[in-house]
Amino acid sequence: MVMLSWNVQGIGRPLTFQILQGLCIVHRPLVVFLMETKNKRDTLELIRSLHFQNSSYVDPKGIAGGLALWWTDEVILDVRYKTKNLMKCVVSWPRMKNPWLVTFVYAPPVWNQRVAFWNVLKGIAKENGYPWLCVGDLNEIGSSAEKQGGNRCSQGRGEDNIIIRLDRALADVEWSNLFPLAQVLHEVVAKEWEHQHRGSDMYGLVQRLKCCKNALLGWSKRTFGKDKLRLKVLQEKLKGIQTEPYSQARFEQEKEYVKEVEILLLREEMMLHQRSRINWLSYGDRNSAFFHASINQRRQRNQMVKLRTSRGEWIESEEGINGIIKDFFSGLFSHSGQRDFSEALSVVNSCITEDMNARLIKEVTEEEIKLAAFQLGSLKAPGPDGYLGFFFQYYWSTVGEGLCKAVQRFFTSGYILKELNQTNIVLIPKKIISPNQSAFVPGRLIQDNVLVAHEAFHFLKLKKKGGDGYMGLKLDFNKAYDRVEWDFIEDLLKKMGFHVKWVMWIMQSLPSSFAYFFADDALLFLKADLQNCSRIKSILNVYGEASGQCINFDKSGIFFSSNLSDVDKQLCCDFMEVPLMKLDSKYLGLPSFWGKSKAEAYSFIIEKVLNKMQGWKVKKMSLGGKEIMLKSVVQAIPSYAMSCFLLPKKTV
Numbered sequence: 001m002v003m004l005s006w007n008v009q010g011i012g013r014p015l016t017f018q019i020l021q022g023l024c025i026v027h028r029p030l031v032v033f034l035m036e037t038k039n040k041r042d043t044l045e046l047i048r049s050l051h052f053q054n055s056s057y058v059d060p061k062g063i064a065g066g067l068a069l070w071w072t073d074e075v076i077l078d079v080r081y082k083t084k085n086l087m088k089c090v091v092s093w094p095r096m097k098n099p100w101l102v103t104f105v106y107a108p109p110v111w112n113q114r115v116a117f118w119n120v121l122k123g124i125a126k127e128n129g130y131p132w133l134c135v136g137d138l139n140e141i142g143s144s145a146e147k148q149g150g151n152r153c154s155q156g157r158g159e160d161n162i163i164i165r166l167d168r169a170l171a172d173v174e175w176s177n178l179f180p181l182a183q184v185l186h187e188v189v190a191k192e193w194e195h196q197h198r199g200s201d202m203y204g205l206v207q208r209l210k211c212c213k214n215a216l217l218g219w220s221k222r223t224f225g226k227d228k229l230r231l232k233v234l235q236e237k238l239k240g241i242q243t244e245p246y247s248q249a250r251f252e253q254e255k256e257y258v259k260e261v262e263i264l265l266l267r268e269e270m271m272l273h274q275r276s277r278i279n280w281l282s283y284g285d286r287n288s289a290f291f292h293a294s295i296n297q298r299r300q301r302n303q304m305v306k307l308r309t310s311r312g313e314w315i316e317s318e319e320g321i322n323g324i325i326k327d328f329f330s331g332l333f334s335h336s337g338q339r340d341f342s343e344a345l346s347v348v349n350s351c352i353t354e355d356m357n358a359r360l361i362k363e364v365t366e367e368e369i370k371l372a373a374f375q376l377g378s379l380k381a382p383g384p385d386g387y388l389g390f391f392f393q394y395y396w397s398t399v400g401e402g403l404c405k406a407v408q409r410f411f412t413s414g415y416i417l418k419e420l421n422q423t424n425i426v427l428i429p430k431k432i433i434s435p436n437q438s439a440f441v442p443g444r445l446i447q448d449n450v451l452v453a454h455e456a457f458h459f460l461k462l463k464k465k466g467g468d469g470y471m472g473l474k475l476d477f478n479k480a481y482d483r484v485e486w487d488f489i490e491d492l493l494k495k496m497g498f499h500v501k502w503v504m505w506i507m508q509s510l511p512s513s514f515a516y517f518f519a520d521d522a523l524l525f526l527k528a529d530l531q532n533c534s535r536i537k538s539i540l541n542v543y544g545e546a547s548g549q550c551i552n553f554d555k556s557g558i559f560f561s562s563n564l565s566d567v568d569k570q571l572c573c574d575f576m577e578v579p580l581m582k583l584d585s586k587y588l589g590l591p592s593f594w595g596k597s598k599a600e601a602y603s604f605i606i607e608k609v610l611n612k613m614q615g616w617k618v619k620k621m622s623l624g625g626k627e628i629m630l631k632s633v634v635q636a637i638p639s640y641a642m643s644c645f646l647l648p649k650k651t652v
Helices: 014-027 041-047 111-127 173-178 188-193 201-224 227-242 248-276 288-302 318-332 354-360 366-374 389-394 396-413 446-462 486-496 500-509 530-547 566-576 603-614 616-620 623-632
Strands: 003-007 031-035 054-058 067-071 076-082 086-092 100-106 132-137 167-171 470-475 522-527 557-560
Touching: 003 014, 003 100, 003 132, 014 031, 014 389, 031 132, 041 054, 054 076, 067 076, 067 086, 067 100, 086 111, 100 111, 100 173, 132 173, 188 201, 188 396, 201 396, 227 248, 366 389, 366 396, 389 396, 396 500, 446 470, 446 522, 446 557, 486 500, 522 530, 530 566, 557 566
Parallel strands: 003 031, 100 132
Antiparallel strands: 031 067, 054 067, 076 086, 086 100, 132 167, 470 522, 470 557
C-alpha cells in the first residue's frame, strides 16, 4: 500500500499539479494527503481527477493553510476528527484483517502554538486502541543532524539558508508488525545529493549532478524499463479473461487489469509528451499517437540524408557528412585574429551611469536565483547535461542550497567551470537601450517597426515626381547570431562604460555559448546617389571587419522611389552589389508593401492555418486535443498580422 504526503505550498499552480500527477502515475498511491493547499474545496475538487473517488477537506483561512485528503475505493477511510492541523482516520484495507489508525498532521509553523498541538496528539495516543501511524509535516526536528544552518532552536528564518527535515512518518510497534516491510521512500536525488565532494561549490554541483544523472538513469531503467512488456502481458490477459464465461471474480480481475493498463498508457503518454516538445497540449487526454507522430516528424525533419560541398559534390556517407559539418562550423567559429576596432568604436559613447553599474554588479541573492530557476520552462529542451527546469523546481528543497552557492561563487570569483557553461545563452541587456533602436524599448512594440517601415515603403512607391530619388536598403546579415567576435564585444562593452566586473561575467559566459542579436533584418533609408551608397558601404565594411558579421548581399535587396530612372536604379544596385527587392519581400514576417491585391499578400496566413488543420498528425489527435489546437495554435497565427493591419475580408 502506497500513501503520498506532500506540503504543496499552494496547489493552484500548473507546475504543482503536473508534479502531483506525475507522482500519482509513478507511485500509484491509494491515499494522498496534501498540506498548505491554500485553496478551498471547490478548487480542489476540480483537481481531484487523479483516480481518487473520495475526499475530505479542511478549508484554509484566507490564503493560509488548508488540508486535503483523497483516497480510492480500494481502501476505506473513516475520518473521525479533523482540524486545521490534523485529520484522524481509521483505515480498513481488504488485504489486511484488522483496521488501523492514521493521523495526517500539519503541525503549526509557529513555535508557541505547537505545545497545544502536541497535547492533542498525546490525547489521541492515550485513547487509541488501534495500530497507529502518524504522517505529515511535524515542523520539528528529532536531532541536530536533521538541520543544517541556523541555531538549534531558532524560531525565525533570519538571513541564513536553513535546511530542515520536517516531513516524516512515525509508527508504533503494533503498526510496524502489521507492515514489517514498510518504509519512507526518500527520492533518489536526495540520497545522491547528500554525498560530499572536495573542491569548490561549483565543482561540488557538477559532481552531484553527474552522480544524480547516473542514479536516475538506473532508477528509470528499473521503474519504467519493462513497461512495454508489462503492457503487452496485461493486454493478453485482458483478451483472455474477456473470452471466458462471466463471473464476479473474473469481473473484479478485469477491472484490476484495466486499471493497470490505464496507468501504463498514461505513463507512456507522459514520456511521449516530454519527448515531443509540444508545449501547447498536455498529456492525459489520450493523445499518445499524436505525440509519437510529432517525435517521428521531428526526427525526419532533423535527419540529414546528404549534403552538398562547396564544389557542388553530393556526399551521402555518415562519415563524409560529419566531416563537412565539422569543416563548415570550424571555419564559421574561427577567430579572425587581431583587428583594429578604433574606427568602429569611435562613434560609441559611454552611456552607462554609476547607478546602472551598481545595480548590475550588486550581490545576487538566493531569492533571485530561485526566481530564475522557477522561470525556466519545466519541460523545455534540456541542456547538454540532460536536466530539465522541472528537476530544479521539483527538487529545490534538496538541490537549492548547492545551486545557490555555486551561482554565487561565480559572481564572487568571476570564473565558471566549462561543465556548467555548455548551454545556449541569450544576452539581451534590457537596461542598456540605444536611443536610436526600436526593439526592447519600454513603451514600444516590434509592430512599431513594421508600421514605420510600411509607411516608408509606401512613400517610396508613391513618389513619382521630383529630382531627388530615394531608396530603402534591406540588409540580411549572414549568420547574424553566429558571426560575432568576442573581443569586439568585450571592447564595445568597455567603451559603453560597463563595470569591469560585469564585463568579466559576460566574457566568462561567451566562449561555450552563442550570442543572439536582433540584427538580421535591418532597414536603411537614404538618398539614392553614388555618394551615399559609397558612404553606407564603407560603414558596413568597417562594422563587418570589427564585429565579424558579414552582409549576405544575395539575400539583401533595394527598393527605389518611383521617380528614379531604371538606369540610376541599376547603377546603385551594381555599386552596392545588391539586387532589386522582390515584390513579395517581407520585413519582420509581414509584407513590406502591397501589390495589386492585399488579400494575395496575406494569403500566407491562410496557408499556415490550413497546414495546421489539415496536417496528417491532426488525424491522430483526440477531439479535446483538436479543440486545444484550434484555440492555442490556429487562432494565434493571424494575431501578429492583425496587430499591425486590418486584414482584407477575403483573408478573414
